[in-house]
Amino acid sequence: MRGVAVALAADQGAGSGVAKVRHMSDRTIAWIFIAPTIVLLLAINIFPLLWTVYLSFTNFKANRPSRVVEWVGTRNYERILGSEDVWEYLQATAHFVGWTMFFQVVLGFGLAWLINRQFRGHAIWTTIIVLPMMLSPAVVGVFWTYLFQPQAGIFNYIVNFFIDAGDFTMIGDVDLAPWAIVLVDTWMWTPFVMLICLAGLRSIPDYIYEAAEVDRASQWRQFWTITLPMVMPFLMLAVLFRGIENFKMFDMVVELTSGGPGSTTELASINLKRAAFEKWKTGYSSAFAVILFVTVFGVANIYVKVLNKVKQR
Amino acid sequence: MHSLKKGVFAAALIAALAMFSGGAAKAQGELTLCWAAWDPANALRELSKDFTAESGVKMNFEFVPWTNFADRFLNELNSRGKLCDLMIGDSQWLGTAATEGHYVKLNDFFDKEGIDINSFLPATVYAYSTWPKGTPNYWVLPAMGDALGWIYRKDWFSKPELQAEFKQKNGYDLGVPKNWDQLMDIGKFFQGREIDGKKRYGLAIYTERGSEGITMGVTSAMYAWGMRYDDPKNPYHMEGFLNSADTVEALEFYKELYDCCTPPGHSDAYMVANLDAYKSGQVAVQMNWFAFMPGIYKDEDVGGEKSGFFVNPAQKVEASTLGGQGISVVSYSDKRDLALQYIKWFAQDEVQKKWWSLGGYSASRAVLDDPNFPNTAPFAADFLKAMNGVKDFWQEPAYADLLLSMQKRVHDYVVAGKGTAKEALDKLIKDWTETFEEEGLL
């Protein structure tokens, strides 16, 4: 605070009183500050979104600009909503999102709670745990294919060290592949959930615990009535972020399994990329994109309302 | 924090400078050739040194691995990129490339320079160069003839104890399979067998999901069963052809091969994965493009007399899956004339002969019609045989759609075990019918 006062005193140049005449008004500044952001977002997010919506009603193919483009109404939407394949992709996505959320919450919160015990050196180990988050998901996907190789990879080697599992293939097996992607994503993003929970835990003032001690509440009780409810908003926030990101997941899974075997790990975004940039069915994939966006938007909206209620409690 | 701010400003300055410096303009007297990253590409790099020596034009190469090849370069063409002056694109791109004007039409150039397109193998001219199919409109000069073949460990097949055991088990001599049933016997024989102290497996076949791998593999079986995509009298009508009893049988057979005779983890394998499995001694037999055979023959570990080669076995019909590419001039290039010069140079007989000697499968009749050709390499005779019976996938402008649908349906069945072969093919017909309807062909 003193530093600020000194800075102000040293810089007395403007003189007192009528500042408005010589300087821009608040309103002007507000608009100048906000305008670039809004313009950029309109140009790169909103205008393209509107264009996508328009395209979703056509049969446009981006690699065939010379072809006549026709308006097809809701045909793309009907095809998507009526397709069993699409429901399978959404199911694969839901399985992925659901289980990664579960494991990341359990592990993330658990780690945060343990780190909050503040044992010696916890800061260093926290930094180490955070490392996987710093990697590029695409690169993570590709080197986990190496780790999962049945012969040359260490995953099988280590697992077989503990139990005799034979020659299994995490990413080639129809039953194991969906778990392989859950495993890798959990490895990468548990630290993120952990950090958020840690922030939440640290924000709980001590006096609340002290009061509980005075009331002779047991550790267990304290946990359920104080810790958990106060961390809950943070936890829900972490779930919101990770949930949205995992619903959109593309790079890690495409490098790890290519959506295989078959289509067991073909998430919504992977199919979207194939439809849009390999088959070049631009109109169709625009409709799919709109459906996905509306789904995320709708669910996020409801979730945020619930989150706000929880925060108010 | 001051240093942070400075660092950030420095970064911003660098970024700003870079933004406005744009891409460096290519120097005159330079060409960029785009192809896939594999052995023949390295051979072409070598061969092109002659062109540089003769013309003074520097050759740059952009080689991208097969798994990303189509994605990357189709994207490049669609964005009208100027990266590539010359493109050796896949044969299936022809329809799109011709209709959308990505390639420069070569008819006038051929006439002017006296290049006779018929000096190239007719099968390759038909498949790589003409669009609409079979009409005298040429967009491409056949550069690399290729087909799907097979490579096996001749040294293992020659072991007397294995020969004896095989003969006793199956009633015929262990050797090059005459049909797919024999291929499966061989696969089962080697699966899990210990040879020289290590566990080995039978076959490395194509199972790749992402680009085109499993389709290429499966069609080599289907063609051998005599599959036709559609009714010859009624184009694009596939019912009864694509899902005929024979085709269903072929697909089931391929799945059986995958289940019984492949190494663990071989669920997403294409060219390099098969090469790896073979070279590391994991499998006795691999399916792969003829393009790789020169490299195998020269290999330190499995080359020379250790490896043998054979053409795709027949079951009901002799047929092989067509590979190969042709070279074309990208119409968005700023250096069309220079690029055409390269094509003119490449079309010469002597250059084609040297191309073959370096490991590139020339499609020129000057090379292939030579009576001595079958003796020039252990796989040469099989190559000729293969090229006589090649069948290609669709080349329609919508080919990507068709290919990716087949990738999904076939991988779902063969690798993921979903449904039956007939169901997979029925679903495929449904997918393709939808595509053809959208294209206005049905």
Place this chain on the structure above:
Amino acid sequence: MTAAAASGAASGDNARSVVEPSTLSRWLAAVLVIGYALVALIPLVWIVLTGFKTPSDAIAYPPKVTFDASLEGYVNLFTNRSRQPPEYMASLPPAETWYDTLVRKRNMVITGPSRFAGRYWNSLIIGFGSTFLAVFLGTLAAYAFSRFKVPAKDDLLFFILSTRMMPPIAVAIPIYLMYRTLGLSDTHLGMILLYTAVNLSLAVWLLKGFMDEIPKEYEEAALTDGYSRFQAFWKVVLPQAKTGIASTAIFCLIFAWNEYAFALLLTSGRAQTAPPFIPIIIGEGGLDWPAVGAGTTLFLLPVVIFTVLLRKHLLRGITFGAVRK
């Protein structure tokens, strides 16, 4: 322990006196956390180690934990090589540099530099460039939202947040068409704008939270002293927002640095960054795992360094703005 606890309680300061966990529970926590950290570290350590293996060691079965270190991975990462017949190799003049010698041992010659250095450079330009721009614009907008009555403020803020909900592939479709028309395909400018726009939502949101934390009294004091609003912003608020800006910058950088989908779809030869490049470094057989390992290690370094230097801000950044609406 008890004496300290007692004195803490007695002095009434905010030390976790009464609620301090017991030594035993601390030990247990340490064991579990360190255990997790070590297990989680194994894949990372393995890939870094792989960067120092020879290609054949990398695919050895069973996996080699001890091996002879080699720089082949790094050399392979930065060069293109081609295999030559032994006669040709014998005819060459002796190798001059250590990497030439290394490559020649395998009967190969270096034909030129690979694209990795260029991709890395692109990553630096696009990553840091878009981070700078996002933080710059974000700070301005966040300040405005925090301090001024902006019409439809809540709606605008939600709109900004919702731009993050589209899958990148979906956004890429129209951007691809747009950039193709505008000639921004495969340009640094195009990618910087795109990443900035994507990062802006997070940046504005986080920074607004930080700005909200800074008491308005300081600026009001400055304003009554005759400072213009802009000067108040520049001299009073900004320095106090340093922490928030730093942590926002970390998040923006991590995103832009590691991004794959847009780089894959919208760039090709000129402006492509490293993430689409590293997964396709093919050696003579399959992927050149030592080169992939080397590439991963080198690519990880700037982000790790940046984050470790600013790790304290990372924690603050996650909480603010996020929880406070």
